[in-house]
Amino acid sequence: MQGSAPQTFTIAEFLKWSDDKELNLNPKFQRGPVWAPPARSYLIDSIIRGYPVPKLLLRTSIDRDTRRTIRDVVDGQQRLRTIIDFAAGKFALTSKAGEYRGFRYADLEDEEKDAFLAYKLTCEQLINASDEDVLEVFLRINSYAVPVNGPELRNARFDNDFSSYVKELSHSIPHVWDLGVASNRERVRMVDHSTVAELLGFMIRGVAEGADSDITALYESQKETPLEGLPNRADFLDVMKITAELLKDYKNEAIASRPHFLMLAAAVLYSKGLLPQSRLTFDKVESAASMLLDMDSAIAAIGHLNTAIDTPVEDLDKRALPFIEARSSSQRIPSRQVRFEYFCHALAGKSFYDL
Incomplete structure:
Protein backbone atom coordinates (compact mmCIF):
# COMPACT_ATOMS: atom_id res chain seq x y z
CA MET A 1 0.00 0.00 0.00
CA GLN A 2 1.40 3.37 -1.03
CA GLY A 3 0.68 6.43 1.09
CA SER A 4 1.34 10.10 0.58
CA ALA A 5 2.57 12.94 2.72
CA PRO A 6 -0.20 15.22 4.00
CA GLN A 7 -1.43 17.68 1.38
CA THR A 8 -3.95 20.51 1.47
CA PHE A 9 -6.86 21.06 -0.91
CA THR A 10 -9.37 23.88 -0.86
CA ILE A 11 -13.05 23.39 -0.19
CA ALA A 12 -13.64 24.62 -3.75
CA GLU A 13 -11.62 21.64 -5.04
CA PHE A 14 -13.64 19.19 -2.97
CA LEU A 15 -16.89 20.73 -4.25
CA LYS A 16 -15.70 20.33 -7.85
CA TRP A 17 -14.72 16.69 -7.23
CA SER A 18 -18.17 16.11 -5.77
CA ASP A 19 -19.88 17.74 -8.78
CA ASP A 20 -17.72 15.71 -11.16
CA LYS A 21 -18.55 12.44 -9.34
CA GLU A 22 -14.90 12.00 -8.39
CA LEU A 23 -15.55 11.98 -4.63
CA ASN A 24 -17.14 8.93 -3.02
CA LEU A 25 -18.63 9.70 0.40
CA ASN A 26 -20.15 6.26 0.84
CA PRO A 27 -17.52 3.55 0.42
CA LYS A 28 -18.71 0.26 1.84
CA PHE A 29 -16.66 0.47 5.04
CA GLN A 30 -18.01 3.91 6.02
CA ARG A 31 -20.87 4.70 8.37
CA GLY A 32 -23.92 6.63 7.26
CA PRO A 33 -24.44 10.35 7.88
CA VAL A 34 -25.32 10.70 11.57
CA TRP A 35 -24.21 14.19 12.63
CA ALA A 36 -26.90 16.25 14.35
CA PRO A 37 -27.52 19.90 13.33
CA PRO A 38 -25.50 21.36 16.25
CA ALA A 39 -22.41 19.35 15.30
CA ARG A 40 -22.74 20.34 11.65
CA SER A 41 -23.10 24.00 12.60
CA TYR A 42 -20.07 23.84 14.89
CA LEU A 43 -17.91 22.54 12.05
CA ILE A 44 -19.05 25.23 9.59
CA ASP A 45 -18.58 27.91 12.25
CA SER A 46 -15.00 26.66 12.78
CA ILE A 47 -14.32 26.94 9.05
CA ILE A 48 -15.87 30.39 8.72
CA ARG A 49 -13.73 31.62 11.61
CA GLY A 50 -10.59 30.00 10.20
CA TYR A 51 -10.07 27.45 12.95
CA PRO A 52 -8.34 24.17 12.02
CA VAL A 53 -10.33 20.96 11.64
CA PRO A 54 -9.04 17.36 11.77
CA LYS A 55 -7.34 16.00 8.69
CA LEU A 56 -9.09 13.76 6.18
CA LEU A 57 -7.97 10.38 4.85
CA LEU A 58 -8.72 9.46 1.23
CA ARG A 59 -8.12 6.38 -0.91
CA THR A 60 -7.09 7.76 -4.30
CA SER A 61 -7.44 5.51 -7.33
CA ILE A 62 -6.74 6.28 -10.96
CA ASP A 63 -8.89 4.60 -13.59
CA ARG A 64 -6.56 3.86 -16.48
CA ASP A 65 -9.42 3.64 -18.99
CA THR A 66 -11.32 6.82 -18.13
CA ARG A 67 -8.20 8.58 -16.83
CA ARG A 68 -10.23 9.88 -13.95
CA THR A 69 -9.10 10.11 -10.34
CA ILE A 70 -11.60 8.72 -7.82
CA ARG A 71 -11.30 9.61 -4.16
CA ASP A 72 -12.95 7.35 -1.55
CA VAL A 73 -13.30 8.95 1.86
CA VAL A 74 -11.72 6.67 4.44
CA ASP A 75 -12.05 9.08 7.37
CA GLY A 76 -13.93 12.39 7.33
CA GLN A 77 -17.14 11.50 5.50
CA GLN A 78 -19.38 13.41 7.89
CA ARG A 79 -17.18 16.50 7.76
CA LEU A 80 -17.18 16.54 3.97
CA ARG A 81 -20.89 15.83 3.70
CA THR A 82 -21.56 18.74 6.05
CA ILE A 83 -19.38 21.08 3.98
CA ILE A 84 -20.97 20.02 0.69
CA ASP A 85 -24.51 20.28 2.04
CA PHE A 86 -23.85 23.74 3.50
CA ALA A 87 -22.38 24.98 0.23
CA ALA A 88 -25.52 23.69 -1.53
CA GLY A 89 -27.74 25.63 0.87
CA LYS A 90 -29.28 22.47 2.34
CA PHE A 91 -29.27 23.61 5.97
CA ALA A 92 -29.11 26.71 8.13
CA LEU A 93 -26.71 27.12 11.03
CA THR A 94 -27.93 26.74 14.60
CA SER A 95 -26.94 28.77 17.67
CA LYS A 96 -23.69 26.78 17.80
CA ALA A 97 -22.50 29.26 15.16
CA GLY A 98 -23.03 32.32 17.36
CA GLU A 99 -23.91 35.40 15.32
CA TYR A 100 -24.19 33.21 12.20
CA ARG A 101 -27.27 31.53 13.65
CA GLY A 102 -29.89 31.04 10.92
CA PHE A 103 -27.37 31.66 8.10
CA ARG A 104 -27.23 29.58 4.99
CA TYR A 105 -24.33 29.74 2.55
CA ALA A 106 -26.16 32.36 0.47
CA ASP A 107 -26.42 34.63 3.52
CA LEU A 108 -22.65 34.95 3.93
CA GLU A 109 -20.93 38.11 2.76
CA ASP A 110 -18.98 37.75 -0.49
CA GLU A 111 -15.68 37.91 1.40
CA GLU A 112 -16.87 35.17 3.75
CA LYS A 113 -17.89 32.98 0.81
CA ASP A 114 -14.45 33.49 -0.75
CA ALA A 115 -12.74 32.57 2.52
CA PHE A 116 -14.98 29.51 2.91
CA LEU A 117 -14.18 28.24 -0.60
CA ALA A 118 -10.46 28.96 -0.16
CA TYR A 119 -10.28 27.21 3.23
CA LYS A 120 -7.72 24.41 3.02
CA LEU A 121 -8.46 20.93 4.31
CA THR A 122 -5.48 18.76 5.19
CA CYS A 123 -5.60 15.30 3.61
CA GLU A 124 -3.54 12.17 3.55
CA GLN A 125 -4.01 9.85 0.57
CA LEU A 126 -3.71 6.10 0.17
CA ILE A 127 -2.70 5.62 -3.43
CA ASN A 128 -4.38 2.68 -5.25
CA ALA A 129 -4.88 0.84 -1.97
CA SER A 130 -6.88 -2.40 -1.99
CA ASP A 131 -10.20 -2.72 -0.18
CA GLU A 132 -8.52 -4.93 2.41
CA ASP A 133 -5.83 -2.33 3.04
CA VAL A 134 -8.38 0.47 3.35
CA LEU A 135 -10.60 -1.54 5.68
CA GLU A 136 -7.60 -2.30 7.89
CA VAL A 137 -6.68 1.41 8.05
CA PHE A 138 -10.30 2.37 8.80
CA LEU A 139 -10.54 -0.16 11.64
CA ARG A 140 -7.25 0.99 13.10
CA ILE A 141 -8.30 4.66 13.00
CA ASN A 142 -11.51 3.91 14.84
CA SER A 143 -9.78 1.68 17.39
CA TYR A 144 -7.64 4.67 18.41
CA ALA A 145 -10.67 6.92 18.88
CA VAL A 146 -11.32 8.16 22.40
CA PRO A 147 -14.88 7.34 23.51
CA VAL A 148 -17.15 10.37 23.61
CA ASN A 149 -17.70 11.54 27.18
CA GLY A 150 -20.76 13.06 28.84
Whole structure:
Protein backbone atom coordinates (compact mmCIF):
# COMPACT_ATOMS: atom_id res chain seq x y z
CA MET A 1 0.00 0.00 0.00
CA GLN A 2 1.40 3.37 -1.03
CA GLY A 3 0.68 6.43 1.09
CA SER A 4 1.34 10.10 0.58
CA ALA A 5 2.57 12.94 2.72
CA PRO A 6 -0.20 15.22 4.00
CA GLN A 7 -1.43 17.68 1.38
CA THR A 8 -3.95 20.51 1.47
CA PHE A 9 -6.86 21.06 -0.91
CA THR A 10 -9.37 23.88 -0.86
CA ILE A 11 -13.05 23.39 -0.19
CA ALA A 12 -13.64 24.62 -3.75
CA GLU A 13 -11.62 21.64 -5.04
CA PHE A 14 -13.64 19.19 -2.97
CA LEU A 15 -16.89 20.73 -4.25
CA LYS A 16 -15.70 20.33 -7.85
CA TRP A 17 -14.72 16.69 -7.23
CA SER A 18 -18.17 16.11 -5.77
CA ASP A 19 -19.88 17.74 -8.78
CA ASP A 20 -17.72 15.71 -11.16
CA LYS A 21 -18.55 12.44 -9.34
CA GLU A 22 -14.90 12.00 -8.39
CA LEU A 23 -15.55 11.98 -4.63
CA ASN A 24 -17.14 8.93 -3.02
CA LEU A 25 -18.63 9.70 0.40
CA ASN A 26 -20.15 6.26 0.84
CA PRO A 27 -17.52 3.55 0.42
CA LYS A 28 -18.71 0.26 1.84
CA PHE A 29 -16.66 0.47 5.04
CA GLN A 30 -18.01 3.91 6.02
CA ARG A 31 -20.87 4.70 8.37
CA GLY A 32 -23.92 6.63 7.26
CA PRO A 33 -24.44 10.35 7.88
CA VAL A 34 -25.32 10.70 11.57
CA TRP A 35 -24.21 14.19 12.63
CA ALA A 36 -26.90 16.25 14.35
CA PRO A 37 -27.52 19.90 13.33
CA PRO A 38 -25.50 21.36 16.25
CA ALA A 39 -22.41 19.35 15.30
CA ARG A 40 -22.74 20.34 11.65
CA SER A 41 -23.10 24.00 12.60
CA TYR A 42 -20.07 23.84 14.89
CA LEU A 43 -17.91 22.54 12.05
CA ILE A 44 -19.05 25.23 9.59
CA ASP A 45 -18.58 27.91 12.25
CA SER A 46 -15.00 26.66 12.78
CA ILE A 47 -14.32 26.94 9.05
CA ILE A 48 -15.87 30.39 8.72
CA ARG A 49 -13.73 31.62 11.61
CA GLY A 50 -10.59 30.00 10.20
CA TYR A 51 -10.07 27.45 12.95
CA PRO A 52 -8.34 24.17 12.02
CA VAL A 53 -10.33 20.96 11.64
CA PRO A 54 -9.04 17.36 11.77
CA LYS A 55 -7.34 16.00 8.69
CA LEU A 56 -9.09 13.76 6.18
CA LEU A 57 -7.97 10.38 4.85
CA LEU A 58 -8.72 9.46 1.23
CA ARG A 59 -8.12 6.38 -0.91
CA THR A 60 -7.09 7.76 -4.30
CA SER A 61 -7.44 5.51 -7.33
CA ILE A 62 -6.74 6.28 -10.96
CA ASP A 63 -8.89 4.60 -13.59
CA ARG A 64 -6.56 3.86 -16.48
CA ASP A 65 -9.42 3.64 -18.99
CA THR A 66 -11.32 6.82 -18.13
CA ARG A 67 -8.20 8.58 -16.83
CA ARG A 68 -10.23 9.88 -13.95
CA THR A 69 -9.10 10.11 -10.34
CA ILE A 70 -11.60 8.72 -7.82
CA ARG A 71 -11.30 9.61 -4.16
CA ASP A 72 -12.95 7.35 -1.55
CA VAL A 73 -13.30 8.95 1.86
CA VAL A 74 -11.72 6.67 4.44
CA ASP A 75 -12.05 9.08 7.37
CA GLY A 76 -13.93 12.39 7.33
CA GLN A 77 -17.14 11.50 5.50
CA GLN A 78 -19.38 13.41 7.89
CA ARG A 79 -17.18 16.50 7.76
CA LEU A 80 -17.18 16.54 3.97
CA ARG A 81 -20.89 15.83 3.70
CA THR A 82 -21.56 18.74 6.05
CA ILE A 83 -19.38 21.08 3.98
CA ILE A 84 -20.97 20.02 0.69
CA ASP A 85 -24.51 20.28 2.04
CA PHE A 86 -23.85 23.74 3.50
CA ALA A 87 -22.38 24.98 0.23
CA ALA A 88 -25.52 23.69 -1.53
CA GLY A 89 -27.74 25.63 0.87
CA LYS A 90 -29.28 22.47 2.34
CA PHE A 91 -29.27 23.61 5.97
CA ALA A 92 -29.11 26.71 8.13
CA LEU A 93 -26.71 27.12 11.03
CA THR A 94 -27.93 26.74 14.60
CA SER A 95 -26.94 28.77 17.67
CA LYS A 96 -23.69 26.78 17.80
CA ALA A 97 -22.50 29.26 15.16
CA GLY A 98 -23.03 32.32 17.36
CA GLU A 99 -23.91 35.40 15.32
CA TYR A 100 -24.19 33.21 12.20
CA ARG A 101 -27.27 31.53 13.65
CA GLY A 102 -29.89 31.04 10.92
CA PHE A 103 -27.37 31.66 8.10
CA ARG A 104 -27.23 29.58 4.99
CA TYR A 105 -24.33 29.74 2.55
CA ALA A 106 -26.16 32.36 0.47
CA ASP A 107 -26.42 34.63 3.52
CA LEU A 108 -22.65 34.95 3.93
CA GLU A 109 -20.93 38.11 2.76
CA ASP A 110 -18.98 37.75 -0.49
CA GLU A 111 -15.68 37.91 1.40
CA GLU A 112 -16.87 35.17 3.75
CA LYS A 113 -17.89 32.98 0.81
CA ASP A 114 -14.45 33.49 -0.75
CA ALA A 115 -12.74 32.57 2.52
CA PHE A 116 -14.98 29.51 2.91
CA LEU A 117 -14.18 28.24 -0.60
CA ALA A 118 -10.46 28.96 -0.16
CA TYR A 119 -10.28 27.21 3.23
CA LYS A 120 -7.72 24.41 3.02
CA LEU A 121 -8.46 20.93 4.31
CA THR A 122 -5.48 18.76 5.19
CA CYS A 123 -5.60 15.30 3.61
CA GLU A 124 -3.54 12.17 3.55
CA GLN A 125 -4.01 9.85 0.57
CA LEU A 126 -3.71 6.10 0.17
CA ILE A 127 -2.70 5.62 -3.43
CA ASN A 128 -4.38 2.68 -5.25
CA ALA A 129 -4.88 0.84 -1.97
CA SER A 130 -6.88 -2.40 -1.99
CA ASP A 131 -10.20 -2.72 -0.18
CA GLU A 132 -8.52 -4.93 2.41
CA ASP A 133 -5.83 -2.33 3.04
CA VAL A 134 -8.38 0.47 3.35
CA LEU A 135 -10.60 -1.54 5.68
CA GLU A 136 -7.60 -2.30 7.89
CA VAL A 137 -6.68 1.41 8.05
CA PHE A 138 -10.30 2.37 8.80
CA LEU A 139 -10.54 -0.16 11.64
CA ARG A 140 -7.25 0.99 13.10
CA ILE A 141 -8.30 4.66 13.00
CA ASN A 142 -11.51 3.91 14.84
CA SER A 143 -9.78 1.68 17.39
CA TYR A 144 -7.64 4.67 18.41
CA ALA A 145 -10.67 6.92 18.88
CA VAL A 146 -11.32 8.16 22.40
CA PRO A 147 -14.88 7.34 23.51
CA VAL A 148 -17.15 10.37 23.61
CA ASN A 149 -17.70 11.54 27.18
CA GLY A 150 -20.76 13.06 28.84
CA PRO A 151 -19.89 16.74 28.26
CA GLU A 152 -19.16 16.06 24.57
CA LEU A 153 -22.46 14.22 24.17
CA ARG A 154 -24.32 17.14 25.75
CA ASN A 155 -22.53 19.56 23.45
CA ALA A 156 -23.76 17.58 20.45
CA ARG A 157 -27.25 16.94 21.79
CA PHE A 158 -28.30 20.30 23.22
CA ASP A 159 -28.54 23.47 21.15
CA ASN A 160 -30.42 26.11 23.10
CA ASP A 161 -29.93 29.25 25.18
CA PHE A 162 -28.75 27.31 28.24
CA SER A 163 -26.07 25.34 26.37
CA SER A 164 -24.89 28.49 24.56
CA TYR A 165 -24.77 30.40 27.87
CA VAL A 166 -22.70 27.63 29.45
CA LYS A 167 -20.22 27.80 26.58
CA GLU A 168 -19.98 31.60 26.70
CA LEU A 169 -19.45 31.69 30.46
CA SER A 170 -16.84 28.91 30.25
CA HIS A 171 -14.75 31.16 28.01
CA SER A 172 -15.28 34.16 30.33
CA ILE A 173 -13.48 32.78 33.40
CA PRO A 174 -9.91 31.81 32.37
CA HIS A 175 -8.72 32.87 35.85
CA VAL A 176 -10.76 30.00 37.29
CA TRP A 177 -9.28 27.35 35.01
CA ASP A 178 -5.79 28.73 35.71
CA LEU A 179 -6.26 27.64 39.33
CA GLY A 180 -6.29 24.00 38.23
CA VAL A 181 -10.06 23.49 38.51
CA ALA A 182 -9.98 21.95 35.01
CA SER A 183 -6.78 21.14 33.12
CA ASN A 184 -6.26 22.05 29.49
CA ARG A 185 -6.77 18.40 28.57
CA GLU A 186 -10.05 18.35 30.51
CA ARG A 187 -11.15 21.59 28.88
CA VAL A 188 -10.58 20.07 25.44
CA ARG A 189 -13.07 17.41 26.53
CA MET A 190 -15.49 20.09 27.81
CA VAL A 191 -15.22 19.36 31.52
CA ASP A 192 -15.25 23.14 32.02
CA HIS A 193 -18.73 23.21 30.45
CA SER A 194 -19.97 20.67 32.99
CA THR A 195 -18.48 22.74 35.82
CA VAL A 196 -20.21 25.92 34.66
CA ALA A 197 -23.47 24.07 34.07
CA GLU A 198 -23.40 22.74 37.62
CA LEU A 199 -22.75 26.22 39.01
CA LEU A 200 -25.69 27.64 37.04
CA GLY A 201 -27.72 24.71 38.34
CA PHE A 202 -26.80 25.72 41.91
CA MET A 203 -28.17 29.20 41.19
CA ILE A 204 -31.33 27.84 39.57
CA ARG A 205 -32.37 25.01 41.88
CA GLY A 206 -29.77 24.70 44.63
CA VAL A 207 -27.08 22.06 44.99
CA ALA A 208 -27.98 18.66 43.54
CA GLU A 209 -25.92 15.53 43.00
CA GLY A 210 -23.22 15.83 40.38
CA ALA A 211 -23.18 12.56 38.47
CA ASP A 212 -23.07 12.83 34.70
CA SER A 213 -26.71 11.79 34.46
CA ASP A 214 -27.67 14.57 36.90
CA ILE A 215 -25.92 17.20 34.77
CA THR A 216 -27.66 15.88 31.66
CA ALA A 217 -30.98 16.11 33.52
CA LEU A 218 -30.17 19.76 34.28
CA TYR A 219 -29.58 20.46 30.57
CA GLU A 220 -32.87 18.72 29.79
CA SER A 221 -34.77 20.76 32.38
CA GLN A 222 -33.46 24.04 30.96
CA LYS A 223 -33.80 23.34 27.25
CA GLU A 224 -36.81 25.65 26.88
CA THR A 225 -35.58 28.41 29.23
CA PRO A 226 -34.80 31.66 27.39
CA LEU A 227 -31.57 33.53 28.13
CA GLU A 228 -33.38 36.17 30.16
CA GLY A 229 -34.71 33.45 32.46
CA LEU A 230 -31.23 32.14 33.34
CA PRO A 231 -29.05 33.35 36.25
CA ASN A 232 -27.69 36.86 35.95
CA ARG A 233 -24.31 37.00 34.23
CA ALA A 234 -22.90 39.70 36.53
CA ASP A 235 -23.86 37.67 39.62
CA PHE A 236 -22.20 34.56 38.21
CA LEU A 237 -18.98 36.38 37.30
CA ASP A 238 -18.86 38.10 40.70
CA VAL A 239 -19.09 34.74 42.48
CA MET A 240 -16.36 33.33 40.24
CA LYS A 241 -14.12 36.33 40.99
CA ILE A 242 -14.56 35.93 44.75
CA THR A 243 -14.04 32.15 44.65
CA ALA A 244 -10.87 32.55 42.60
CA GLU A 245 -9.62 35.20 45.03
CA LEU A 246 -10.13 32.78 47.93
CA LEU A 247 -8.02 30.16 46.13
CA LYS A 248 -5.33 32.48 44.75
CA ASP A 249 -2.66 31.10 47.10
CA TYR A 250 -3.52 27.47 46.31
CA LYS A 251 -3.17 27.27 42.54
CA ASN A 252 -2.99 23.65 41.33
CA GLU A 253 -3.24 22.37 44.90
CA ALA A 254 -5.79 19.85 46.15
CA ILE A 255 -8.23 22.42 47.52
CA ALA A 256 -8.57 23.96 44.03
CA SER A 257 -9.69 20.69 42.43
CA ARG A 258 -13.12 20.64 40.83
CA PRO A 259 -15.07 18.87 43.64
CA HIS A 260 -13.82 21.31 46.29
CA PHE A 261 -14.12 24.32 44.00
CA LEU A 262 -17.79 23.57 43.37
CA MET A 263 -18.63 23.45 47.08
CA LEU A 264 -16.57 26.54 47.87
CA ALA A 265 -18.45 28.36 45.11
CA ALA A 266 -21.72 27.08 46.61
CA ALA A 267 -20.69 28.62 49.95
CA VAL A 268 -19.95 31.93 48.21
CA LEU A 269 -23.34 31.77 46.51
CA TYR A 270 -24.94 31.20 49.92
CA SER A 271 -23.11 34.19 51.37
CA LYS A 272 -24.52 36.34 48.56
CA GLY A 273 -28.08 35.07 48.98
CA LEU A 274 -27.90 33.38 45.57
CA LEU A 275 -28.20 29.73 46.63
CA PRO A 276 -31.71 28.26 46.84
CA GLN A 277 -32.17 25.60 49.50
CA SER A 278 -32.83 22.17 48.07
CA ARG A 279 -31.39 18.89 49.28
CA LEU A 280 -28.52 20.80 50.87
CA THR A 281 -29.50 22.15 54.29
CA PHE A 282 -28.33 25.38 55.91
CA ASP A 283 -29.03 24.39 59.53
CA LYS A 284 -25.40 24.03 60.65
CA VAL A 285 -23.79 27.04 58.99
CA GLU A 286 -23.35 30.64 60.05
CA SER A 287 -25.57 33.39 58.74
CA ALA A 288 -24.71 34.72 55.31
CA ALA A 289 -24.21 38.16 56.85
CA SER A 290 -21.25 36.86 58.88
CA MET A 291 -19.35 35.59 55.84
CA LEU A 292 -16.62 37.22 53.73
CA LEU A 293 -16.12 40.04 56.22
CA ASP A 294 -12.39 39.27 56.37
CA MET A 295 -10.94 37.76 53.19
CA ASP A 296 -7.54 37.11 54.76
CA SER A 297 -9.07 35.03 57.56
CA ALA A 298 -11.19 33.11 55.06
CA ILE A 299 -8.16 32.39 52.85
CA ALA A 300 -6.18 31.18 55.87
CA ALA A 301 -9.02 28.88 56.97
CA ILE A 302 -9.21 27.42 53.46
CA GLY A 303 -5.44 26.89 53.64
CA HIS A 304 -5.87 24.81 56.79
CA LEU A 305 -8.29 22.55 54.91
CA ASN A 306 -5.81 22.29 52.06
CA THR A 307 -3.09 21.20 54.47
CA ALA A 308 -5.42 18.65 56.04
CA ILE A 309 -5.99 17.00 52.65
CA ASP A 310 -2.30 16.11 52.42
CA THR A 311 -1.92 15.10 56.07
CA PRO A 312 -1.73 11.36 56.83
CA VAL A 313 -4.91 10.21 58.55
CA GLU A 314 -3.00 9.06 61.65
CA ASP A 315 -1.64 12.61 62.09
CA LEU A 316 -4.88 14.40 61.20
CA ASP A 317 -6.78 16.53 63.70
CA LYS A 318 -10.05 14.68 64.22
CA ARG A 319 -12.00 17.90 63.63
CA ALA A 320 -10.95 17.77 59.97
CA LEU A 321 -11.74 14.09 59.53
CA PRO A 322 -15.32 14.49 58.23
CA PHE A 323 -14.06 16.87 55.52
CA ILE A 324 -11.40 14.38 54.42
CA GLU A 325 -13.76 11.40 54.49
CA ALA A 326 -16.30 13.33 52.38
CA ARG A 327 -13.94 13.15 49.40
CA SER A 328 -14.72 9.49 48.81
CA SER A 329 -18.07 10.27 47.19
CA SER A 330 -17.55 13.83 46.02
CA GLN A 331 -20.65 13.99 43.78
CA ARG A 332 -23.17 12.78 46.37
CA ILE A 333 -25.27 15.10 48.53
CA PRO A 334 -23.99 13.78 51.91
CA SER A 335 -20.41 14.49 50.82
CA ARG A 336 -21.32 17.86 49.38
CA GLN A 337 -23.23 18.77 52.57
CA VAL A 338 -20.16 18.16 54.74
CA ARG A 339 -17.77 20.11 52.53
CA PHE A 340 -20.29 22.94 52.08
CA GLU A 341 -20.48 23.34 55.88
CA TYR A 342 -16.69 23.42 56.27
CA PHE A 343 -16.37 26.04 53.53
CA CYS A 344 -19.15 28.15 55.07
CA HIS A 345 -17.25 28.09 58.38
CA ALA A 346 -14.11 29.16 56.50
CA LEU A 347 -15.92 32.08 54.85
CA ALA A 348 -16.91 33.21 58.36
CA GLY A 349 -13.21 33.20 59.22
CA LYS A 350 -13.34 29.97 61.24
CA SER A 351 -10.74 27.26 60.76
CA PHE A 352 -11.71 23.68 61.49
CA TYR A 353 -9.52 24.11 64.59
CA ASP A 354 -12.25 26.45 65.89
CA LEU A 355 -15.04 23.88 65.50
